[in-house]
Amino acid sequence: MQSKSSLELQGEIMKLRNSIALGIVALTLGIVSATQIQASTRHYTTIPTSLRGHWYHKSGGEYAKVFFSKYHYRFNSSNGGWTDISGTTFPSYGNGHSNLSVSKRNKKGYYYIGKYATDEWSYWKRVKHNGTSALKMYTPLLPYNYKITYYYHLSYYKTISHKFRTADNTDFFYNTWSPAYLDMNSDSADLYSSYQDAKDETNSVTTFSDSTKQIEAKWISKTQQDNVLELKINGQIYYENNNYHDIRPYSASRRSDGIWSNFKPTSPYARLKKGTNIYEGTEWTFYNNANIKTYRYNGSKWKFEY
Numbered sequence: 042m043q044s045k046s047s048l049e050l051q052g053e054i055m056k057l058r059n060s061i062a063l064g065i066v067a068l069t070l071g072i073v074s075a076t077q078i079q080a081s082t083r084h085y086t087t088i089p090t091s092l093r094g095h096w097y098h099k100s101g102g103e104y105a106k107v108f109f110s111k112y113h114y115r116f117n118s119s120n121g122g123w124t125d126i127s128g129t130t131f132p133s134y135g136n137g138h139s140n141l142s143v144s145k146r147n148k149k150g151y152y153y154i155g156k157y158a159t160d161e162w163s164y165w166k167r168v169k170h171n172g173t174s175a176l177k178m179y180t181p182l183l184p185y186n187y188k189i190t191y192y193y194h195l196s197y198y199k200t201i202s203h204k205f206r207t208a209d210n211t212d213f214f215y216n217t218w219s220p221a222y223l224d225m226n227s228d229s230a231d232l233y234s235s236y237q238d239a240k241d242e243t244n245s246v247t248t249f250s251d252s253t254k255q256i257e258a259k260w261i262s263k264t265q266q267d268n269v270l271e272l273k274i275n276g277q278i279y280y281e282n283n284n285y286h287d288i289r290p291y292s293a294s295r296r297s298d299g300i301w302s303n304f305k306p307t308s309p310y311a312r313l314k315k316g317t318n319i320y321e322g323t324e325w326t327f328y329n330n331a332n333i334k335t336y337r338y339n340g341s342k343w344k345f346e347y
Contacts, residue, residue, distance in 0.1 A: 082137035086128030087111055089143070089152055091167040096176050096192035102341035107176070107192055114141060114154055126156050134158065151179060173197050198340065202318040208291040211315050213258050215265075218273060220312060221258035222292040223249060225303045225328065230287035232272065232279040236261060239269045239280035249274065249281070252303040253329060255310045258288055291315070299324035299335075306336050306343045 088109045098105040108115040112128040128141035135157055144153035147164075155162025164179040168191075176192040213219050223230060229250035233239035249256070249272070257273040258281075268283040281288055291314040293302035304311040306325040313319070321340040326333060336343040 083131055084137070084139070085112060086139040086141040086143055088114065088128070088141075088154070089146070092152065092154075092165055092176060095195065097195050097198065098190055098192045099198055099340060102339055105190075105192075112141070132157065171197075198321050200320065201340075202320060203338065203340070205313055205319045206309075206311060207313045207317065208315045210290060213260055213270065213290055215260035215263045218257040218259050219290050220310075221256050221270075221272065221288050221290055222303075222310070222312070223252045223254075224287050224289050225252060225292075225301065227285070227287040230281050230283075232274075232281055234279065236269055236271075236280050239282045240267055242282050246279070249279075253310075255292070256288075258290070289314075293317075293325070299326060301326045301328060303327075303329050305334070306338070 088111060092109045093111065094109060096107045096109070098107075104117075106117045114126040116124055118124050126141045128139045128143075130140050131137065132140055138157050140157055142153075142155055142157040142162075146152055150166040151164035152166065153162065153164050163181075166177055166179075168175055168177045170177065170191050170193075173193060175197075178190040178192065180188045180190070182188055209219060213221070229248040231242070231245040232247050232249055233242075233244065234246050238244045254274075258270045261269055261271055270281045270283045270288055272279045272281055272288070290312075292304050292310060292312050293300050293306075294314040295301075295317050300306070300313070300317070300319075300323060302311055302325065305327045319338055321338060323338045324346070325336045325338070325343065327336065335346045337346050338344075
């Protein structure tokens, strides 16, 4: 047997090296190609622009919150935390689909939005409700029922006027008694036993100085040309010249920094000036004998602040 020359051996070694190199390149290209194919099947999931924004639903003084951005569906959970379903993250079971699932708009205008490959989520669409923009959430309930919930921008809740005891008028009536109070900026009001004495402001018999007492008042007649009021205090009739508006048909009025009154907002004698409204976040300052306390309305009740 003849031995191969060194030149022939070198040639065979070169061929082997080239074969190995080609195999490595082919394997690498195969891996890259597979990765590219897998990546090419991934698509970010987006939220429709009509739904995007911060939205709130209020119930029992608490807010349910939903935030739709381009790639995220976030909402506050019952445990107090936040759940975030992302259209840019991809679960291993999704075969290239993101965690976020958004259906096509159905014939009623709703989008079904939730976590991919799960069920029992809700349908959403943007609507006009109560005169403002809102998201309408339609939630199917088994077996054949459903629930409708509306979400609004937070500013909507700041403009809702809440019911509160309010004076019937900004003035008194002549033919019926109305609740009346000493103006919180007045120390007292002089009282008289007759209409003429009150008109002339002579022979005062007593003064009324209890800023925390509700009394009754009315005008003398429909045609009177002065400001003499007839007052009923503890069953007694008095007259008072109201030129300086010491007696008012309300016990609380709005200033630039909120409501001020000699009564707490929880008092049955707290009565707003007609035309004054209470909103969520309204502050009420109770002022009595230098005792000052401030309360804030949270949309369902008054809470002491300081």
